[in-house]
Amino acid sequence: MEALISAVLGDLVSRAISIMVEKCREQTTMETTAEEDLQRLYQLLLRISAVVEEAEGRCITNRAMIRQVSMMIKHMFRGYYLLDSFNCRKKKTDEEEVSHSFAQSKFNPAKRFRRLSSNTEIESMVIGRDSGKELKQVIVVLESMVANMKEFAIFLMSYPRMYRQPYSSYLFVDKCMFGRQMEREEAISFLLQAEPNGNLGVLPIIGPGLIGKSTFVEHVCDDERVRNHFSLILFYSKNDLKEESVTTFIDNCVIKHQNIASGEDRSLVVIELLGDVDEGEWKRLLHTSERCMKHGSKIIITCRSEKVVSFGTTKAIKLNCLSKEAYWYFFKMLVFGSTDPEYHPPKLTSLAMELALEMRGSFIFAHVFAALLRENLNDRFLCKLLGVARAYAQKNSLVLDEYPKDDMSRYAWSIDDNLQGPEDRTLFRIQHSQQKGLDAHDEVPRITLMDLLSGTLSTMPQGKFEVLSWRSLIPPYYSYIYACELLWHNNTTP
Numbered sequence: 264m265e266a267l268i269s270a271v272l273g274d275l276v277s278r279a280i281s282i283m284v285e286k287c288r289e290q291t292t293m294e295t296t297a298e299e300d301l302q303r304l305y306q307l308l309l310r311i312s313a314v315v316e317e318a319e320g321r322c323i324t325n326r327a328m329i330r331q332v333s334m335m336i337k338h339m340f341r342g343y344y345l346l347d348s349f350n351c352r353k354k355k356t357d358e359e360e361v362s363h364s365f366a367q368s369k370f371n372p373a374k375r376f377r378r379l380s381s382n383t384e385i386e387s388m389v390i391g392r393d394s395g396k397e398l399k400q401v402i403v404v405l406e407s408m409v410a411n412m413k414e415f416a417i418f419l420m421s422y423p424r425m426y427r428q429p430y431s432s433y434l435f436v437d438k439c440m441f442g443r444q445m446e447r448e449e450a451i452s453f454l455l456q457a458e459p460n461g462n463l464g465v466l467p468i469i470g471p472g473l474i475g476k477s478t479f480v481e482h483v484c485d486d487e488r489v490r491n492h493f494s495l496i497l498f499y500s501k502n503d504l505k506e507e508s509v510t511t512f513i514d515n516c517v518i519k520h521q522n523i524a525s526g527e528d529r530s531l532v533v534i535e536l537l538g539d540v541d542e543g544e545w546k547r548l549l550h551t552s553e554r555c556m557k558h559g560s561k562i563i564i565t566c567r568s569e570k571v572v573s574f575g576t577t578k579a580i581k582l583n584c585l586s587k588e589a590y591w592y593f594f595k596m597l598v599f600g601s602t603d604p605e606y607h608p609p610k611l612t613s614l615a616m617e618l619a620l621e622m623r624g625s626f627i628f629a630h631v632f633a634a635l636l637r638e639n640l641n642d643r644f645l646c647k648l649l650g651v652a653r654a655y656a657q658k659n660s661l662v663l664d665e666y667p668k669d670d671m672s673r674y675a676w677s678i679d680d681n682l683q684g685p686e687d688r689t690l691f692r693i694q695h696s697q698q699k700g701l702d703a704h705d706e707v708p709r710i711t712l713m714d715l716l717s718g719t720l721s722t723m724p725q726g727k728f729e730v731l732s733w734r735s736l737i738p739p740y741y742s743y744i745y746a747c748e749l750l751w752h753n754n755t756t757p
Contacts, residue, residue, distance in 0.1 A: 296395070297349065297395060297398070300395070300398050300399060300402060301346060301349055301350070301398070303402055304342055304345065304346055304398065304401065304402055304405070305346060307342070307402065307405040307406065307409060308339060308342045308343060308346065308405070310409055310412070311335055311338070311339045311342070311405060311408065311409065312339060314335065314412060314415070314416065314419075315332065315335050315339055317419065318332045318335075318419055319332075319444050320424055320425055321419060321422040321423070321424060321425070322422055322423050322424070322425060322448075322488065323419075323422050323448055324448070324452055324455075325418075326449070326452065328415075328418060328419070329445050329448050329449060329452075330445075331415065332444075332445055334408075335408060336442075336444070336445070336589075337586070337588075337589075338401065338404055338405060338408070340586065340588035340589040340591075340592045341401055341588045342401050342405060343588070343591075343592055343595075344587070344588035344591050344592070345394075345397065345398055345401055347591070347595070347607070347612055347616065348394070348616070349394065349398065350607075350609055350612070351609050351610075351612050351613035351616065352394075425487075439737065440475070440478055440479065440482050440737060441585075441593050442585050442589050442593065443475065443479050443482075446580050446582070447479065447482055447483055447486075449580060450466060450468070450479075450483045450563075450580060451483055451486055451488060453466050453561075453577050454466070454483070454489055454492065454493075454531065454561050454563075455488060455489070457559060458559075458561075458576065461558050461559075462553075462576060463549065463552060463553045463556060463560060463561070463562065463576075464560075464561040464562070464576050464577065465549070465561070465562045465563075465564060465574055465575050465576045465577075466561065466562070466563050466575060466576075466577055466579075466580065467564050467565075467566070467571045467572050467574055467575040467579035467580070468480065468563060468564070468565045468566075468579065468580045468581075468582065469565070469567065469568070469569055469571060469572065469579055469580075469581050469582070470565075470567070470581060470582035470583065471567060471584075472567055473625070473626070473627065473696070473743070474582045474583075474584065474626075475582060475626065476535070476565040476582055477535060477565070477698075477739055477741065478735070478738065478739065478741075479582060480533055480535070480563055480565060481738040481739045482737075482738065483563075484496050484519060484520065484531065484533065485738055489531070490520055490522060491522065492527075492529065493520075493522065493527070493529050493530055493531040493560075493561075494521070494522050494523065494527050494528055494529060494530065495518065495520070495521055495522070495529075495530040495531070496518070496519045496520040496521075496530070496531045496533070497516040497517065497518060497519065497530065497531070497532045497533065498516065498517045498519050498532075498533045498535070499512070499515060499516050499532065499533065499534040499535065500515050500517050501515045502535075502536060502537045502538070503536060503537070503538060503540070504534075504536070504540060504541075504544050504545065504548055505541070505544065507544070507548060509551050509555060512548065516532065519533075527559070528557040529557055529559040529560050529561075530556055530557065530560045531560065531561050531562075531563070532552070532556075532560075532561075532562045532563070533562075533563045533564075533565070534562065534563070534564045534565070535564075535565045535566075536564065536565065536566045536568075536571070537567065538566075538567075538568070539566075539568045539570055540566065540568070540570060540571060540574075542570075542573075545571075545574055549562075549574075584623070584624035585624050587619070587620060590619055590622075590624050590629070591616060591619045593629060594615065594618075594619045594622070594629050594632075594633060595607070595612075595615065595619075597629060597630065597633035598615055598633045598636050598637065598640070599612075599615075610642055611640065611641075611642065611645060614642065614645040614646060614649055615636070615645065617649055618632065618645070618648060618649045618652055621649065621652035621653055621655075621656050622652065623656070627732050627733045627743055630733050631712050631713055631716070631732065631733055632648060632652070634713060635648060635713060635716065635717060636648065651716070689715070689718065689723065689749070690749075690750045691715065691747050691748060691749050691750055692747065692748045692750055693745045693746070693747055694727075694745075694746045694747065694748060695745075695746050696732070696743060696744065696745050696746070697743075697744050697746075698741040698742065698743050698744070699741065699742045699744060700739060700740070700741060700742075701739075701740050703742070704742070707731055707734070707742045707744065708728070708729040708730055708731050708744065709731075710724065710728065710729075710730045710731065711730060711731045711732070712730050712731065712732040712733070712745065714730070715730060723749065724749060725749055726748065726749060727746065727747070727748045728746075728747055728748075728749070729744055729745065729746055729747065730744070730745050730747055731743070731744055732744065732745050
């Protein structure tokens with residue numbers, strides 16, 4: 264009997280050791296393959312980035328090529344996101360292995376086996392396999408794009424260069440319109456082409472508040488091709504079309520550009536609306552405009568409501584929140600100033616990636632938080648900022664959706680190195696937001712959102728007040744203002 268028990272135990276130990284060795288071998292193979300794949304991914308991204316940058320500097324009119332460039336940009340963002348994710352995960356794994364080597368004796372096989380067979384280890388291996396599959400899929404897609412790059416490059420070189428360095432260049436990401444390059448080319452292509460039967464062309468542009476509709480339209484109208492094509496570009500300055508006649512409509516329009524030397528009478532009218540539009544009022548205005556505006560004239564109408572989609576003579580352009588990959592690329596450039604992972608400390612990168620997810624695609628928050636981080640780029644401050652962002656998202660879970668709504672009250676906390684927890688921080692409520700142009704520069708409040716968040720104000724304003732959340736550095740150079748109310752400060756109710 265003892266001999267049988269000994270034989271069974273020996274067989275069990277032998278199998279356990281075999282499983283452990285196999286897992287170690289599989290893990291080593293996975294790590295080697297992952298390292299090679301990451302290096303290959305980085306090389307592919309460099310080539311794709313060069314082509315994308317060249318494409319952004321060309322006046323591309325072919326819609327098929329525009330779609331192809333859009334796909335390149337999409338997969339480039341995805342590739343950089345995966346590259347940063349893997350580098351952060353690898354650094355974290357290496358640190359955990361080092362800590363385990365000190366915490367556990369290397370001469371105790373039982374402890375080593377328990378660690379290898381733990382749920383955490385198994386879960387990590389499963390996640391690693393899934394991520395490895397995604398990594399290989401991205402590499403296959405990028406390799407396919409690179410393989411067909413020669414023919415694409417030949418077509419690309421046939422298009423003229425832009426008259427000046429494009430705003431969209433990643434080298435000037437804080438002074439550019441990010442992520443809308445191909446949509447801009449689609450809009451310009453529509454404006455330059457003739458409408459069938461001489462009808463008045465209407466392009467609807469829709470999207471939530473603060474998504475960048477005004478910035479998008481401004482960049483379209485600022486393009487040299489558009490300015491040379493239209494003799495007059497008008498902006499409708501009111502927020503709705505109620506009770507508008509032809510005379511009052513024209514009176515409420517501002518001349519943005521006038522090109523008398525063009526010899527053409529074509530005009531472009533941009534109508535920016537906040538709320539819903541009555542279909543009857545729109546049809547009446549459109550009918551009148553068709554009689555007054557010359558052949559070849561166009562209208563751009565922007566709105567938050569999808570009802571205006573039916574007003575268009577072409578497919579509407581919908582400005583959505585950036586994907587998490589594109590948003591991370593944008594935020595990373597703002598914070599670190601580079602896409603090269605060599606210049607990004609893995610721990611900072613990991614925390615910054617988590618912070619980017621908490622910001623829900625907000626351009627304003629990206630600029631404000633990036634400015635705060637550039638002044639305090641360290642682990643401790645980033646952790647504090649991440650905690651504030653998570654508390655903000657949790658407190659406003661009913662308000663925040665795919666994109667923060669600017670017409671509902673939200674709650675936010677300040678960051679103060681001298682305070683211990685969120686219950687001690689200054690709490691204030693953001694009631695609503697508005698945007699003001701350059702002509703209202705004197706009306707912009709002196710207190711900034713950065714002042715509130717960083718807790719650098721010598722005297723905290725009491726009651727209700729306004730703060731400058733962000734001043735855009737690109738056309739139309741809006742200043743975005745929040746109406747706030749102080750709820751408590753340092754556990755003292757005002």
